[in-house]
Amino acid sequence: MAEKPKLTQVFTHSHYATSFEAESDEEVYDARKEALVKSMLGEIGEDPNREGLRRTPLRVAKAMDFLTSGYSMSAEEIIKKALFEEDVREMVVVRDIEFYSMCEHHMLPFFGHAHVGYLPNGKVVGLSKIARVVDVFARRLQVQERLTSQVADALMEHLGAHGVAVVMEASHTCMMMRGVQKQRSSTVSSAMRGTFETDPRTRSEFMSFIKG
């Protein structure tokens, strides 16, 4: 019987992906990613072939693709599909938009809520699109501050609004499960653009809305 490749070979020899497909009649989603996960399981001292872990590489590959799917999405495309001419000039706020992202330092989740406001300038956007734009940037490897700015900048650019405000509150599992191990801390970040940046009254009106 042919010897199975060792896990160390899995990582260093590209032939593994082929043998993985050839030796198994199980579903293959992404042979290269699955080989990497299988190798990692071996490295942490697990038996990647035991029943409970046999499909784990495939599941992780699918999960990672979903959690980083924002790289292949365009905020502009999402917004322009639902931009309507409306003579509205008052502030619009969508608050408590839940999001899940992954910190780029540890690839561990951080998650929480985003609050987004804008001051329309002759156009309003479909409300769900604001939440979709949050996901576009959350489903990437991130730091919270950059995520917050990217959401604000994308909305500012594609809505043609007088101003955009984004506040995000999040818990970082890399600070909870490991490292400093603080369970109750949360991080608040904000990005103010246009009128929200220049006019303190506009900013405080937004802040009062998001406090509920």
Ligand SMILES: Nc1nc2c(ncn2[C@@H]2O[C@H](COP(=O)(O)OP(=O)(O)OP(=O)(O)O)[C@@H](O)[C@H]2O)c(=O)[nH]1
């Ligand atoms: N500013 C910012 N920092 C973050 C974010 N996510 C994780 N970090 C921090 O990134 C830093 C990385 O610091 P390092 O000293 O290189 O990594 P580390 O040794 O794992 O740090 P500890 O988490 O303190 O154990 C840590 O302080 C994390 O808390 C984020 O979204 N924004």
Ligand SMILES: [Zn+2]
């Ligand atoms: Zn982290």
